Amino acid sequence: MSRYCLALLALMMCFGATIQAQSSTTDFVEVELSQNTPYVGEQITYTVRWYSTLDSEIADQADVVWPNFEGFGRITEDYSSTTDRRENTLYSVVILEMTLLPLRTGEIQIEPFRLAVPPSPFQDETIIESVPLNVSVRPLPQNQPDSxxxxxxxxxxxxxxxxxxxxxxxxxxxxxxxxxxxxxxxxxxxxxxxxxxxxxxxxxxxxxxxxxxxxxxxxxxxxxxxxxxxxxxxxxxxxxxxxxxxxxxxxxxxxxxxxxxASDAAITSTRSIPATAAASNSQVPEWVPMSQFIDLRIVNAPLFWLLWLIPLVLVGGLWAINRLQSRKPTSRNKIVGVRALRRQISAVSTDDEKQACETMLKLLQASALSLHEEPWPHMVKQLENARFAPASTYSAEIYKQQILNELKR
Incomplete structure (x- = not known):
């Protein structure tokens, strides 16, 4: 029984030692500049080396927090990796390089570089931080050449x-x-x-x-x-x-x-200057050849004019198609309107002569018929007169049949 207790105690001690090793990380970062006293506008490199013993999956999840590089312009970033042994410990080294451009002269401090390593089952989140760096930016020498x-x-x-x-x-x-x-x-x-x-x-x-x-x-x-x-x-x-x-x-x-x-177009344009202008003492204007703006070889090519005709043909074709399509609905609507008018006229009762003429006149005026074309002007005039003439002088039934006969044509 005591053997089992000792074995369990040893296992717990090993497990505790493992937790302690995981919780105290040995990771660290180093930063350096390729030039601490650059000229304004001179390209320099800010290099970070992260020495890590963490598992690669945990290291890949670390958040990189760059300094804000106030007073510098960022140009490029580059990443690489290697290994290095420090004090009997083998490290995986991640190298991060940022190319910078000083934008102003004077003393500038670059803030610390930071790494936020995410927590694991055996340790909390770890923040790894570098030291800040100071840069003294020099102005360019005086007497700059014009070039x-x-x-x-x-x-x-x-x-x-x-x-x-x-x-x-x-x-x-x-x-x-x-x-x-x-x-x-x-x-x-x-x-x-x-x-x-x-x-x-x-x-x-x-x-x-x-x-x-x-x-x-x-x-x-x-x-x-x-x-x-x-x-x-x-x-x-x-x-x-x-x-x-x-x-x-x-x-x-x-x-x-x-x-x-000299091109042929330039010679032609020179000859086009009036002789009177050339002979006079006044200043002759400088003629600008058309070839300065248009390549005459393109203008004289048949394909050039064919390309101009294609849009015209397309526009004309679209106009014709639209015209035909607009006519078809109009003819159809006219036929439908005549049929409906014929049904309405047929339904008019002629028991009351005056009322019948009044109703037929309103139906004709509300229709799509061209009442200014024959025979409609005469019929409209008859219906208008019937409203005021004695009933014995006209027959609403006759007018009705005349209208129906014309609508059947």
Missing amino acids: FVNAIGQFSIQAELDSSQVTLNEQLRYSLTLTGIGNLQQISAPTVAFPSEWRVFDAQPTYQTLATGLGSKQFTWRLIPTQAGDYIIEPMPVTTFNPQQQAYQTLTTAPFNVHVA
Whole structure:
């Protein structure tokens, strides 16, 4: 009996030891910054390492509470995992990285990072908290060049032109791409010195993430040459700030030669200037060729006019169908109305001559018949006169039969 008691006591002690081990978690977190004294606009990384011995199912249910990162802009988040041994304890390490962008200068404190581990059968909810971090954000150096585009980081530059030979008023696309690590989304469009004879449409930016922290931003201009000739798109300086070298760097694009050939439409429009205007001392207006707005090859194509005719044919067909459908109910309603009128006239009693004429007149006036068309004007006049004439001068029965005969036609 004593053996059983000792065994039960040992089991209870082991169970109690298990509860104690589960209730005192050894989890902890470490946080660090890639740069504690960044420049304003310089990209930095806030890294969290969570060392855990918890069961994976419990760890997956933990709530991550990021700091509010006041004074910073968030760019990207990244997650990974590994293992690490600390003081003879093997930990599962979850690595969380947040890419930040300082938005203002001065001293900024980042609040503690927190993890809320849910309760289990052997422990209550556990809050794991890091230490706060202090950041000293520096301003950019003074005397910024005019070509500075608010690019802070390490970048390369590339310019492209989709064609070097075009005809007059044919569209060109000029693109400039900045690739690297930095504040790509905050970079502004550079100023490009395009030929003054060209129409230039504002640059359209596009942003692309290539890898963690690495991306590209492209600016694309649409250009339309309005005069024939040979042109040069001059090299364009683009200045960035490199935090590692703590200095401004100017990148330069390559030049592009463009040949603009005169189109037939431009020659025709030039010849259309009146001779009297050309010979006078007054300033001759600059004629704008229609091809600047419309591609004449499209206008002269048969398919262009066919596409214009299709909507007209559809509208005409719908109008005809609607007209036919609207006529059918009208004819049917007219037939139904005549039959009903015939029944009503047949039911009129002619015992009282005046009353009979009065009733038939009202029925005709309330009907859908065109009383201004023959033979109805004459019959209406007879019924109107019968209301005031002596009964011996007319016969309501005769009028009734005349109306019924006309309604049967």
